[in-house]
Amino acid sequence: MALAQQAWERSRDYVIFGALLLVALTIFVSRNGPALRAARAASLAVTAPVEGLFERTAQFRTALGENERLRTETAGLSAEVARLREARAENAQLRSLLGFTDSLDAPRVVGRVVSKDITEQTNLLTIDVGSRDGVRPGMPVINERGIVGRIVLASPGYAVVMPHQNTQFRVPAVIEELGREGIVRWDGAAFDRLTMEYVVKTEPVERGMLVTTSPFSGVFPAGTPIGRVDTAYAAAGRNDYIIHVTPAAPISEVGFVYVLLVEPDPERAILEAQARDSLGLERREAALEARLEATTPEEE
Template sequence: MGRLFQFFYTYRSFFTFLGFEVICIWLVIQNNQYQSSKYFNTSNEVAANIISTSSNVKEYFGLSDLNNGLAAENARLREIVVQQQKILLENRLSKIDSTKLKSFTYTSAKVVNNSVSLSKNYITINKGSDDGVAPGMAVISEKGIVGKVKTVSRHFSVVISVLNVNEQVSSLIKSANYLSTTQWDGIDPQFVDLKYVPRHVKLRLNDTIVTSGYNAVFPEGILVGVVTEFDLKKEALFYDVRVKLTQDFAQLSYVDVIKSVLKVEKDSIENLTIKK
């Protein structure tokens, strides 16, 4: 027994090293899972406050661009409102289908922390559980999809960016109306890959890719990007498709968190079917 202790004592630094590494590897694996650690990320109050102070300072340097973007969006929204009112008046709709209108609710949030150059990028936003944000909600901007909420604290949330090699988004090729999957390859933050597009689909350059709405995280028809390059190798089952994201992630400033009101209902009825 004494010799055993002697052995451990002689190699104590190696065993400490081993102990620390086991803890770290366990943490890495935990963190890669969808629901993970609650405290050691940027939604942690102390870290989030430091970052949000720094982002407040940084914000001043991009105010004019931000302003232009918001003004453009305002104009676009006003146009849509006018059109909608016209349609409503023309059809004299007194009663509106409530399920259709309220199936998604939007919460606007500011990006306080963002990265595009790592392989697993995360975004921190300044809305948390106090504002009704919960894990699993979709995050979009006025230009397209952004990601999915991973963890929330009271005032901040961490979002898994689309620029994360583990993140897949169910998407639709609009012109061919064909289902596929969007995934980032970890290299260029402006482009993503479109996977599982079989040979028989007729692809064209500049085809629009939108979300499919089949996973109930993202609403249907949110912009993802446009096809800029595609290639069909001789023996390959699927196309190699490059899609340019419509949202430039390096310029992300304000986003909308989407809560799917019908998600719980949809999931529960689907689970029922799967169980049977």
């Protein structure tokens, strides 16, 4: 008897709580009166804003995560698009080079431009072929559009190119439609034009005429495009035109090139250099260039 009483005292609270909970559940399920419905509605009215706040917070956190994921995907897709555009441009240039190959008679090697220094008047390009590929200083560099420059230095794996947009570059040229010769150089004033000189001003030079390398170039094959005439004017006191030429192959757009594995005749180069030095032509040309740089179209 004493044991039963002790057990009842220990479990009495739990039994009473369970009985009351059972009664409450029975009333809640069996009775759906207006008072109960009103109580439920009131409790929902109180708890709904809180639940809505927690739900909006969860939605906001979800939106932040989704936004970050989309931002990452967008950055990746933008990088992929840039790579695809670059690959498409390279493929187009390589296809043009392959189509251009059949018109070349000289041995050549294809190089890729790996560095461009186009911020100074003495601009330079670096390509990924060198002496182990047969590249030597003085060799001409072209692409499918026209002349690019000539090799000035070569190591086993790389070579440095002096492009036509370098103030030290010169190339004998001819206006195809007229058969008139001159010298093309870059005056350093603008990246979108070269300058042709020594064409007499009586010639009917017109915009759009093709300018190519002369047979007397000694470096480039004759007839290689240099560019097209943009404007021509005769400065005061001169009998020849100053012709602005739009380059066929601007160095800012050059990616792949051909190096023609043809070396200039060393005997001829030495003889011509000695002749120029003995006659003082270098000094005379420097003085003439200084005078030309001071000349503008308004002086006509």
